[in-house]
Amino acid sequence: MDQSVERGRAATAAVAPLYAFVVNGGGDNVSVIGNGVLGTATVDVGMNPWGVAVTPDGTRAYVTNFGSLFHQEWLSVIDTGTNEVTANIDGDFSHAAGVAVSPDGTRAYVADNGGNSVSVIDTGTNTVTTTITVDNAPQGVAVTPDNRWVLVTGLAFSSGSQLGTVTAIDPGSLSVFDSFLVGDTPVGVAVSPDGTRAYVANNGDDTVSVIDTGYINGTWNPVIATVGVGSGPVAVAVTPDGTRAYVTNYGDGTPWSPSPQDGGPGSLNDVSNTVTVIDTATSTVIDTITVGVGPVWVAVSPDGTRAYVTNYLSGDVSVIDTATDTVIDGSGGPGWSTGMAVTPDGTRAYVTNSGPDNVSVLATDALKTTSTVDVGDHPYGVAVHPDGSLAYVTNVDDGTVSVIDIDVIGTRDSAVIATIGVGSYPMGVAVSPAGTRTYVADHSDDTLADLAVIDTATDTVIDQVEVGFGAYGVAVSADGTRAYVTNEYSDTVSVIDTGLIDTGDAPVIAAISVGSYPHGLATDPLGDPRLYVVNQNSDTLSVIDTDTDTVIANVGVGAYPQNVAVWWDGSRAYVTNTDDDTVSVVHTGMLTVIATINVGSSPWGITMNPDGSAGLAYVTNRNDGTMSVIDVFTDTVIDTVAVGDNPVGVAALSAPGPARTASHNT
Incomplete structure (x- = not known):
């Protein structure tokens, strides 16, 4: 794919309603956002x-x-x-x-x-x-x-x-x-x-x-x-x-x-x-x-x-x-x-x-909160199954993952169909492209952290992979053969060969040095050999060539960046900057910031419209309990939606039918 490709506006057509799932860390629940897409x-x-x-x-x-x-x-x-x-x-x-x-x-x-x-x-x-x-x-x-x-x-x-x-x-x-x-x-x-x-x-x-x-x-x-x-x-x-x-x-x-x-x-x-x-x-x-x-x-x-x-x-x-x-x-x-x-x-x-x-x-x-789902104690990260049927939410303070049946949200008392114990401090979460595994980064302050691997068919942990200190975010390659984990206290990214999981062999095949306090990360949705890592204390975005597992660029972004999401064609990366209330738009071909978008107070999580049809990015703002909706064709905020207390993680899907390619960041 040509990384310098310019964005083109999607053709005018009827677009399926979108749903975003926003994790409210202060309310121990998840807000479900419904979207009546303008221009239907x-x-x-x-x-x-x-x-x-x-x-x-x-x-x-x-x-x-x-x-x-x-x-x-x-x-x-x-x-x-x-x-x-x-x-x-x-x-x-x-x-x-x-x-x-x-x-x-x-x-x-x-x-x-x-x-x-x-x-x-x-x-x-x-x-x-x-x-x-x-x-x-x-x-x-x-x-x-x-x-x-x-x-x-x-x-x-x-x-x-x-x-x-x-x-x-x-x-x-x-x-x-x-x-x-x-x-x-x-x-x-x-x-x-x-x-x-x-x-x-x-x-x-x-x-x-x-x-x-x-x-x-x-x-x-x-x-x-x-x-x-x-x-x-x-x-x-x-x-x-x-x-x-x-x-x-x-x-x-x-x-x-x-x-x-x-x-x-x-x-x-x-x-x-x-x-x-x-x-x-x-x-x-x-x-x-x-x-x-x-x-x-x-x-x-x-x-x-x-x-x-x-x-x-x-x-x-x-x-x-x-x-x-x-x-x-x-x-x-x-x-x-x-x-x-x-x-x-x-x-x-x-x-x-x-x-x-x-x-x-x-x-x-327009956008509004249509339902709220109670989950565990201090929910943080969220990811959606590729077929759009399930959402996985990490609960930091009780060491669990809540599994939400999306189809029954709003129709019964609880849409949580399983609660899985994964460790002491689960944060980042991602689902494999095949939907067979969920990967959870188990953060730890004083010991080597683990990556918990869940079998989605049985909702059980099948392996605990030792990674670096302070595991935070997790992302999976488009073909599912690699998982990547940011380690806050090691300033590294662990590279995991997913084919070696649950085999007895050591699945960590590389540790890539990046900036200071790496947090969120995202792979290229179309499978190009790129990994994007946000470095919180360096105010940079590290760009990694995943064929060689080397950093090829460090792009300066906003103040105290947290998370990143990549547009469906790989041409843009969007980075939330907590301390200056902005989102940096990085051109992945030129490897430079081409726009800065003002959003809410203390932006944290970010995800993209899964299939690119509506051209939206969703940003959670921790300090004001809102979600900013960005039109990626104009790089402007077109809506601000009230959600819950201390919103952090966010994931999106298209409905009805399966979501295609999505970035899930915590």
């Missing part, structure tokens, strides 16, 4: 999809395809159960923009920007039943919860001037009832849950108009407040309790256009990256949140705990915790992301991507 599906639709709305029962999503200057498009209907397009509604649209579904789900309203009209769709037959002429080149559309008004934003023209207006349509008569002025170039519109207020983002003058829907009567202008926000607002969303409105600020320059083929952001002089938070009781700005580049659309989860923002130019989705108004997560995307809608159950978000002409389906549950 991609649905191809028409040209330049723009708006999206989901029916109240969550079964369908309606997507407008804006088209281009010379190409008209249709309305795509997605079955949310299968994430497939089940219908394309040809309404003779000329640049379909915003879309909204009635509260009873029987109608969809489409703002036809080029046709100066609103099309009414019968959702039972997926046909256009009525076309309502408006005079304002409509952009956004919203329906009040009581089905009293359909509100449509757009630009009207009078005596050569362009005026920002909102048109109020009566759903009963399907006719225009009123039209009134708002700010310059209105785009997005949202209605409060009680229907008494509507909020309009005015892209041209950096304001939000607040409308009292009770004053829509054809006589008075119902705008009761104008709130200054950020640069170039595009969309607005209101929390379910009605207390806050979130506004995306796209940027200054020529008024924003939904179509990249029509110019869109290319004419902007100053692209923004903020979301404004408005207190709806006082109509004042209470916060400004930094998100991705060119934020366009925003949607709030049904429970009000999250706001999701599509970032048009950085091609990602920012997830905002509405309790703290901070970005807590993000998902990479194809770019040109525009509209967004969240399903009524809050489990998925549909994002329109006008560049690649598709819709991304995002799972919103």
Whole structure:
């Protein structure tokens, strides 16, 4: 394998949920982490999809395809159960923009920007039943919860001037009832849950108009407040309790256009990256949140705990915790992301991507602790069987290994099916690629330590191999013929011929001198002759050629490093640095640090997404009881998950089905 190979992003596909097992040394238990992988599906639709709305029962999503200057498009209907397009509604649209579904789900309203009209769709037959002429080149559309008004934003023209207006349509008569002025170039519109207020983002003058829907009567202008926000607002969303409105600020320059083929952001002089938070009781700005580049659309989860923002130019989705108004997560995307809608159950978000002409389906549950398994006293290391059925946890203070049946976690009182006595102070643990043996490093302060070898079929210790002083970590080669043990007090790595175990012959065939206080170690997942050893007191990563059992490089990393994991293709090694709260990314071809990632407090254990499909690394942070999730394609933290007290070891697998190649470090 070419060690200088660059990482390539995995192809877009449905990815199986991931599970991580985090050992909580302070809680004598193991946290089981479930992951709803962001970007679980991609649905191809028409040209330049723009708006999206989901029916109240969550079964369908309606997507407008804006088209281009010379190409008209249709309305795509997605079955949310299968994430497939089940219908394309040809309404003779000329640049379909915003879309909204009635509260009873029987109608969809489409703002036809080029046709100066609103099309009414019968959702039972997926046909256009009525076309309502408006005079304002409509952009956004919203329906009040009581089905009293359909509100449509757009630009009207009078005596050569362009005026920002909102048109109020009566759903009963399907006719225009009123039209009134708002700010310059209105785009997005949202209605409060009680229907008494509507909020309009005015892209041209950096304001939000607040409308009292009770004053829509054809006589008075119902705008009761104008709130200054950020640069170039595009969309607005209101929390379910009605207390806050979130506004995306796209940027200054020529008024924003939904179509990249029509110019869109290319004419902007100053692209923004903020979301404004408005207190709806006082109509004042209470916060400004930094998100991705060119934020366009925003949607709030049904429970009000999250706001999701599509970032048009950085091609990602920012997830905002509405309790703290901070970005807590993000998902990479194809770019040109525009509209967004969240399903009524809050489990998925549909994002329109006008560049690649598709819709991304995002799972919103993200990572969370789904179960906790009680094990022995002071658990430390964890490793998963290659077939994904069992997890092995070392318990330092009672000298045992707990065997967890993964399939029954959460279904009965205890998932521990065996407890194996192994020695006085077990720490590191690894399972052979064939799954027939588990190797446990039995640490000792004053005598030569042992490597306990467990027969996984009988859950019994079949050999105790004497290694160096202070055995700590253990790793197994990809072909299973060698086991490697770091010895803290000897500053060595013991090399064990696994074919000599339980034969009466001495299986230790070499002792390799490394740096001071070697801790975690990892082999190359694809079988290349490389072993990576973290030296705690030297602040280095030793790189060993396993064909010659010699150190070929010592790479300087962060302060007080603990453990290492290698990406599935062997191109990167990730090292946790406890004293500076970072992870060093080492390019294994150049043998140098190419990135440093800030994580939680006192990072300790680390493991990689087993098969590389999701591109994740998991890091336990001892001092703050969390696990950091790293996107290895961008080398950024995309999630932080609360786990237990003093988390140390971590291992991961893919589910359902067997895990493939994984690094298990303590």
